[in-house]
Amino acid sequence: MRGKLVAGNWKMNGSLESIRGLMDGIKQGIGSVQGAAVAVCPPAIYIPEVARLIEGTDIRLGGQNVCDEDEGAYTGEISASMLKEFGCAYAIVGHSERRSLYGESDALVAKRFAAARRCGLIPILCVGELLEEREQGITEQVVGRQLDAVLELEGIAAFADAVVAYEPVWAIGTGKTATPEQAQDVHAFIRAKLAAVDRGIAENLIIQYGGSVKGANAAELFSQPDIDGGLIGGASLKADEFLAICQAAG
Numbered sequence: 001m002r003g004k005l006v007a008g009n010w011k012m013n014g015s016l017e018s019i020r021g022l023m024d025g026i027k028q029g030i031g032s033v034q035g036a037a038v039a040v041c042p043p044a045i046y047i048p049e050v051a052r053l054i055e056g057t058d059i060r061l062g063g064q065n066v067c068d069e070d071e072g073a074y075t076g077e078i079s080a081s082m083l084k085e086f087g088c089a090y091a092i093v094g095h096s097e098r099r100s101l102y103g104e105s106d107a108l109v110a111k112r113f114a115a116a117r118r119c120g121l122i123p124i125l126c127v128g129e130l131l132e133e134r135e136q137g138i139t140e141q142v143v144g145r146q147l148d149a150v151l152e153l154e155g156i157a158a159f160a161d162a163v164v165a166y167e168p169v170w171a172i173g174t175g176k177t178a179t180p181e182q183a184q185d186v187h188a189f190i191r192a193k194l195a196a197v198d199r200g201i202a203e204n205l206i207i208q209y210g211g212s213v214k215g216a217n218a219a220e221l222f223s224q225p226d227i228d229g230g231l232i233g234g235a236s237l238k239a240d241e242f243l244a245i246c247q248a249a250g
């Protein structure tokens with residue numbers, strides 16, 4: 001049976017001092033979280049420090065992106081093996097900010113997904129539609145296309161060691177959460193699409209919801225049958241709020 005996973009995506013926020021404070025707070029309260037796995041995804045430069053701070057805890061570590069190539073002349077990129085060497089278990093790929101601000105295509109995201117898996121990292125594949133795409137009624141088409149790029153390159157078996165995060169772009173950082181029903185509909189679509197290829201893999205796949213999740217709305221979202229935790233941006237930067245979300249997942 002699949003479990004619940006809550007991951008904090010810190011994006012490009014924090015300083016050495018603030019992440020130490022944040023991790024102190026999370027570690028103090030993590031004992032109250034039962035029945036959900038918890039991960040944090042710091043800016044890459046802070047990964048070694050956070051790896052040190054989580055030693056001896058069950059908190060897991062992830063990168064916010066990963067290069068599609070294994071090594072070489074790729075200035076500014078970070079490889080899967082580097083993330084792995086510093087203790088990462090996960091790598092987010094295809095976050096909407098990467099897709100929209102840095103022009104990452106479905107094909108490139110699929111290659112990043114593959115690179116993560118080659119090294120034994122679990123990719124957290126972000127998918128989701130823009131507001132105008134939802135208004136045009138093409139949400140499933142968009143999310144389907146984003147999944148197909150990975151299915152075509154890697155095949156369904158790759159989803160046995162992967163996480164999918166459904167993040168409607170209009171809900172990210174806007175304070176506008178999808179209703180539990182809106183989110184559940186897309187989660188069910190994702191699971192059914194993959195189940196049509198392999199039921200077992202689809203049933204075991206963790207599908208997180210992301211987009212303005214906070215302590216006050218997490219429990220209702222996570223109680224939906226196909227929502228298996230969350231990918232948390234803004235609220236993951238406050239220990240109390242992040243812990244409340246993790247508790248809601250447990």
Ligand code: PGA
Nearest residue numbers: 172173211212232233234
């Ligand atoms: P948010 O971000 O929780 O701040 O909306 C979610 C995300 O981008 O992963």
